[in-house]
Structures are given as structure tokens and as C-alpha cells.
Amino acid sequence: MTDPVVIAGGGPVGLAAAAELAERGLEVVVFERGATAGAAVAAWGHVRLFSAWPELIAPAARRLLERTGWTPPPSDAYPTGAEWVRDYLAPLAAALGDRVRTEAEVVGVARRGRDRVVDDGRETEPLTVHVRHADGREERIRAGGFIDASGTWGTPNPLGGDGLPALGERAAAQAGRIDYRVPDLTRPAVRDRYAGRHVVVAGSGHSALTALVSLIGHAGDAAVTWLLRRGGIGDTFGGGDADELPARGRLGQQARAAVESGGVRVVTGFRTAAVESGRDGRLRLVAEDGRTVDAVDRVVALTGLRPELGWLSELRLELDPTLQAPVRLAPLIDPNVHSCGSVPPHGVRELAHPEPGVYLAGMKSYGRAPTFLALTGYEQVRSIAAALAGDRDAAERVELVLPESGVCGGSGGYDGDGGSGGCCGVAAEPELIQLGVRRGR
The missing domain is CATH 3.50.50.60 (FAD/NAD(P)-binding domain)
Incomplete structure (x- = not known):
């Protein structure tokens, strides 16, 4: 050659x-x-x-x-x-x-x-x-x-539930109101954009769980709403102690604790059709079935x-x-x-x-x-x-042995309780460091 x-x-x-x-x-x-x-x-x-x-x-x-x-x-x-x-x-x-x-x-x-x-x-x-x-x-x-x-x-997926940007999504993103990455809330300038605000996290994968844990740990005074397209939480939190990637299991447990503590409001079966901007500059998310999530300051869209x-x-x-x-x-x-x-x-x-x-x-x-x-x-x-x-x-002569969680499904199952969209994420999908802890795991 x-x-x-x-x-x-x-x-x-x-x-x-x-x-x-x-x-x-x-x-x-x-x-x-x-x-x-x-x-x-x-x-x-x-x-x-x-x-x-x-x-x-x-x-x-x-x-x-x-x-x-x-x-x-x-x-x-x-x-x-x-x-x-x-x-x-x-x-x-x-x-x-x-x-x-x-x-x-x-x-x-x-x-x-x-x-x-x-x-x-x-x-x-x-x-x-x-x-x-x-x-x-x-x-x-x-x-x-x-x-x-x-x-x-x-090329992150859009917030829109049909795989295309929701009506008004592009404008809201250009105005800096929608993020498509896990924000670095350890940085004061970034944390200030979320602290004390109503923040919506959309997605059911590990990036979304990372964002939830980060918001509760670093911007505890934020009002957090978690949007899921699927009909229920199901196995979104993963395998816990049974996960052969221990760090991944811990992330699911931390996210579960955040939800069960009441720190996160969960809205299921929500497929975003439109993002509307009110006179006060805050956003309203409108679902395909007409339901709304109102008075939103920022959206973190982590939909794959x-x-x-x-x-x-x-x-x-x-x-x-x-x-x-x-x-x-x-x-x-x-x-x-x-x-x-x-x-x-x-x-x-x-x-x-x-x-x-x-x-x-x-x-x-x-x-x-x-x-x-x-x-x-x-x-x-x-x-x-x-x-x-x-x-x-x-x-x-191919050999491949990878860790097994036993619970990973996919975004194709988000209408029911099965599936776990974003199971393993990008390059062994990352987990945010827990607040105040540095561990050589």
C-alpha cells in the first residue's frame, strides 16, 4: 500500500x-x-x-x-x-x-x-x-x-420528541437557554447560571443522571424537573451493586437517592413538541399531548x-x-x-x-x-x-469481553418501563465526581 x-x-x-x-x-x-x-x-x-x-x-x-x-x-x-x-x-x-x-x-x-x-x-x-x-x-x-x-x-440529539428540533428549540438554544452537554457546575460562573433557577433535565441515560446528581450536589437551591419520554422510570437507575462497572452503578444509586429525597420532580411520558418563550423570558415546554412544564429558566437536553x-x-x-x-x-x-x-x-x-x-x-x-x-x-x-x-x-480473530450490567436496554423502549436509553454512553459514558469527594476508584 x-x-x-x-x-x-x-x-x-x-x-x-x-x-x-x-x-x-x-x-x-x-x-x-x-x-x-x-x-x-x-x-x-x-x-x-x-x-x-x-x-x-x-x-x-x-x-x-x-x-x-x-x-x-x-x-x-x-x-x-x-x-x-x-x-x-x-x-x-x-x-x-x-x-x-x-x-x-x-x-x-x-x-x-x-x-x-x-x-x-x-x-x-x-x-x-x-x-x-x-x-x-x-x-x-x-x-x-x-x-x-x-x-x-x-451532533447531539435535539429536545424534540420526534427526533427533530421542537418548535422554538433552535431559537431558545441560540439564546443560551438550552444546553446539550453536562454542565461543569464546579465552575462558579457556570454554577451561577443554574443556582436558584428552574432547570429541566431531559433524557434517561447516564448523562442525564450525571446532570441530576450534579445539580443536586452543586446547585442545591435549583428547582429540578426531570423529563422522561418513557412512561415510567423503570430500570433507568441501572444495576446498582450488581453492575460490573461499579462507578456506573453508584451513579444510578446517587440519582435514585436524589429523586426519592424529593429534590427532583419527575415528569414521565413527556415528548416535547414546542419550546415557547414568555414575556418574562422564561420558557414553557409543551408536550405532544398538550401538557406543559412552565416557568423554565434553563434546559439541559441529554437525549443522546x-x-x-x-x-x-x-x-x-x-x-x-x-x-x-x-x-x-x-x-x-x-x-x-x-x-x-x-x-x-x-x-x-x-x-x-x-x-x-x-x-x-x-x-x-x-x-x-x-x-x-x-x-x-x-x-x-x-x-x-x-x-x-x-x-x-x-x-x-476477534476477542471482546466487556462488563455486563444486566439491565441495559435502549431508547427504543422509552414508551414503557423497559429500556435504558444511553446505557453506556460515549466512550464508557462518564460519571461526575461526587461533590466534595475525590476518590481513586
């Missing part, structure tokens, strides 16, 4: 893919649109992960780092996003050197001189990757393979994430119509059936598309399924790298 393998996204999975490819002697280049590698992780740097360090370091990356004299973090610690970047992703990017290029966004991928409709000569033409740099400069690079590890962080597929439009991808994941992977990760730990082994065979040499990896490969863990992505890119290197035996 003379042309480099191009990777979109310099996060945990993209850098792991680069380490795997470099170890096999293949040329590779990573384009990261942020100013630094791991920029998306840094954006939730105040949040603590459910996974301990051994589950967050890719094997090939560890081997590369150890050759630089890197000291691995304590194996029994659970890092925050900021610590994951500082102690692993930043050193890994440095070890990869000029293979990693920041402030450079992949904006399109195609076959040279062929749009997706053209068959003639398609198999012999290389992939071309279109890149836009922060200074406005554009370039087109020939690629011997392409891995989209850009994730889903940049979705893949951005527009810039892949000229590639022949085979995606599941429901999850927007590769069709052979989709039934293996269906959140109505599988939890983080019950996802069966999968690799290049399940991730391949009709377009040769093109793969979606990491959270992007899961489409709208929330059951992803970092270990899954690391195994994916090990298999992909082996395939790109021509080592088919290694590519198909």
Missing part, C-alpha cells in the same frame, strides 16, 4: 487505530479538527469515566508509549476526561508525531473522479479525502484506506447523540435504516437487546462496506446505539488495521 491510511478523528479510537497501523509498518495520517488531539474528550474533561485505566488504554498504544518511557497511570484509578487527555491521549499523539495533524477537518471522502453513482473504473481509483484546515486552506489527499473515527460528540453522515455521501455505505450503523453490526448492538457487556465479538467483517477500504469505527460505527465502550473501539481498529495490512487471519 503506497498511499497512507487516513483517519478522521484524533480521539481515543482514532489514535488507537494510528498506533495499530504504525506498528504494522503502514503509513497513516490522522486529521483532528480540534486544536489538540482528544479535543472532544477535553470538552467533558470535568466528568469521570466509568472505566478504570486498564480499560481505556489500547494495547498497541501502550506498546508505543512504553518505548518513549511513559509511565502508565495507576490501574485502579478512574480518570476524568481531562486526565484521560493529559495522561494518555496527549502523550500518545506526541508519540505518533507528525502522523497527527490538528485543526484539520475531513469534510468529504470519495473515489477519485467518481461520485457514488459511477461504476466504471471505480475499483481501480484511489480514495480521495478532502480536508479543510483552520486557516481556510483546503487539500485533497489520496488514501489507501479510510477510517472514520470522528465520533458523535458534535447521532452520527453525522453528510460528508460521507459519495461513499457506498451499507447502513442499518434504524440505527445508522453498519448493517452486519446493527443486530449485534441493538440497544433493545444488548447492553455494553452483551455485545458479541465483532471486527472487520461486521464493519466492512461495499466501498472497499472504508470503515466506520468507534462510537461512529454504533450509529444511534448508546451501548459503546472504549474497549470495543480498540478491538475494532485492531481488526481493521490487520485487514488493511493484508493479515486476514488476525483481522478475523
